[in-house]
Amino acid sequence: MRVVFCYNCSIPRGITTDFISSHICPKFISFNSEPRFSKHLSLKWPQRVLLHALTGALSFGLLVSAPFSSATESSSLQIPSPPSSEYCREEEQDQTAETAPDLVTNESIVEEAWEIVNDSFLDAGKHRWSPERWMQKREDVINSSIQTRSKAHDIIRRMLASLGDPYTRFISPSQGDEILSVNGVDVRGKSAFEVSSILQGPNETFVTIEVKHGNCGPIQLIEVRRQLVARSPVFYRLEEMENGIGSVGYLHLKEFNALARKDLVIAMKRLQDVGASNFILDLRDNLGGLVQVGIEVAKLFLNEGETVIYTVGRDPQFQKSIIADSAPMVTTPVIVLVNHNTASASEIVATALHDNCRAVLVGERTFGKGLIQSVFELHDGSGVVVTVGKYVTPNRMDINGNGIEPDFRSIPAWDEITKHLSQCHLQRQG
Known part of the structure; x- marks a missing residue:
């Protein structure tokens, strides 16, 4: 399960469960959007997934510092990352075909992002997107050699910025943590609902979460006390x-x-x-x-x-x-x-x-305010937030912007x- 940080929000960062789903977080995703459910939150391309907040009103009390700290209700133990043959993806590391022939290329990462927009992006009224213009954007970037992953990410950022949509943006791999296990149960590859059933429990009880920070960071065991935080509105x-x-x-x-x-x-x-x-x-x-x-x-x-x-x-x-x-x-x-x-x-x-x-x-x-965003994960662990839809009233009136x-x-x-x-x-x- 992927956990995506929410920056510049009024909620604790580092959680995609109820914190994000029950608060407004414009810097992460527009929560005027209807929640979208996915079957898998641990991905291998070409699967695309919306990172969806789990249901309920449960607070895990996690806060983010350096690299990941917990609230007073929780304690954590940092353990070394086990040896792994999985490639540690860092933006600054060169990933050319010569040095890593079995891995995704920088060019293909850019093309993946381009294709997601091409298939799903909905112009929210800025009238700056057209299939013809977007196809030309692809030709401009695909025909060039992209030497580093950070350069590929910069290109994606510029591509998305050219759409003129404030909600469509890029998320780097360093902005996501991965939950490996909950109470000793391996949750990699499990659906959001399966993980939710393990995370949730009686108020004031404890749950132990194993978290890997970023693609190359340490692994921590975090014990968190469950707390009900929703108040009657x-x-x-x-x-x-x-x-x-x-x-x-x-x-x-x-x-x-x-x-x-x-x-x-x-x-x-x-x-x-x-x-x-x-x-x-x-x-x-x-x-x-x-x-x-x-x-x-x-x-x-x-x-x-x-x-x-x-x-x-x-x-x-x-x-x-x-x-x-x-x-x-x-x-x-x-x-x-x-x-x-x-x-x-x-x-x-x-x-x-x-x-x-x-x-x-x-x-x-x-x-x-009536737009719908989805978050798609790219093969290298980065992601793109894309406006994919909007709400229209029963009388067929467009809410957004009106x-x-x-x-x-x-x-x-x-x-x-x-x-x-x-x-x-x-x-x-x-």
């Missing part, structure tokens, strides 16, 4: 409205973490028990989080068979529709509060309810909400 109360709505359940959802759906369901049931028949869902200043959780939250308000969101991309695997598969918890109209900081998963929820005529949007235009315009600037009278949603249904039927 839901605040709720019963309100009496002055505009004829009556008793309303107010739900403020601060982020989409692992507890969001469960706690929202609890809050909605409690509010219904004390008389709430209508709901206000406050998504203001909610920057997103786990997109899959956002999708599950949206389903709580939709009828079975209604569309939550569409994903589109050049690769067929990123072209699909996500459909509600159960009856809604509430059938009465919903007011969704939004502002300029309503982003990513929040926009998916807001547009799902809006476009299916289940809610009116009140407030300000939303942020407009945002969603609200129906009202302030909460309207109840009869006005009813009239607006009735017109929405008529337009859908027509």
